[in-house]
Amino acid sequence: DQQVKQNSPSLSVQEGRISILNCDYTNSMFDYFLWYKKYPAEGPTFLISISSIKDKNEDGRFTVFLNKSAKHLSLHIVPSQPGDSAVYFCAASGGDDKIIFGKGTRLHILP
Amino acid sequence: NAGVTQTPKFQVLKTGQSMTLQCAQDMNHNSMYWYRQDPGMGLRLIYYSASEGTTDKGEVPNGYNVSRLNKREFSLRLESAAPSQTSVYFCASSEYRMGGLGEQYFGPGTRLTVT
Numbered sequence: 001d002q003q004v005k006q007n008s009p010s011l012s013v014q015e016g017r018i019s020i021l022n023c024d025y026t027n028s029m030f031d032y033f034l035w036y037k038k039y040p041a042e043g044p045t046f047l048i049s050i051s052s053i054k055d056k057n058e059d060g061r062f063t064v065f066l067n068k069s070a071k072h073l074s075l076h077i078v079p080s081q082p083g084d085s086a087v088y089f090c091a092a093s094g095g096d097d098k099i100i101f102g103k104g105t106r107l108h109i110l111p
Numbered sequence: 112n113a114g115v116t117q118t119p120k121f122q123v124l125k126t127g128q129s130m131t132l133q134c135a136q137d138m139n140h141n142s143m144y145w146y147r148q149d150p151g152m153g154l155r156l157i158y159y160s161a162s163e164g165t166t167d168k169g170e171v172p173n174g175y176n177v178s179r180l181n182k183r184e185f186s187l188r189l190e191s192a193a194p195s196q197t198s199v200y201f202c203a204s205s206e207y208r209m210g211g212l213g214e215q216y217f218g219p220g221t222r223l224t225v226t
Contacts, residue, residue, distance in 0.1 A: 006153075009151075034214055036215075042219060043115070043218050043220055044154070044215075049214060097167075098167075099205070100170070101146070101153050101156075103151065104154075
């Protein structure tokens with residue numbers, strides 16, 4: 001049973017516009033959420049995280065929103081740039097040492 | 112700082128052969144992980160180690176064994192490789208911080224093909 005779901009396998013966005021990537025989770029014990037970015041032939045790299053005590057965290061062009069009641073989080077990228085084209089993984093942990101990942105969303109930034 | 116290093120980068124095995132994937136980190140992290148990435152499946156946790164001397168199963172542990180040799184090193188062993196283990200394997204490490212488990216730092220991956 002998938003505990004972290006990214007239901008959009010891919011997303012295309014015009015350069016300069018906002019990219020919104022979505023993630024849903026089922027485990028109510030999750031209390032820490034992370035987003036990672038992955039380029040081909042490289043390991044994932046950390047982007048931004050959010051604790052369950054917050055509903056928003058911002059870092060430059062990246063903002064993560066958390067809606068605990070809906071068990072939903074989203075990553076906003078504004079403005080989108082060509083270098084943002086990558087696979088984005090949502091991940092969650094819940095008080096133990098495990099981090100569970102979603103299947104990823106491939107973001108294409110169009111010129 | 113090299114971060115997280117993995118060896119080898121590429122490997123081809125025949126069915127039934129064994130091999131060990133090596134991982135080392137120089138960030139003094141307590142937690143280390145092994146993931147596999149398959150097309151359309153994202154990153155799935157194989158095993159993890161919360162601290163030196165402890166290991167726990169993840170989502171897909173069957174067919175694998177691990178050893179946390181010391182704080183720096185965490186190896187993954189395939190005793191009898193199967194074609195279903197063809198994948199890209201990533202090692203990662205992390206540390207606790209305020210608010211929860213900190214971000215993981217990943218190695219560059221090992222691309223394994225089992226024929």
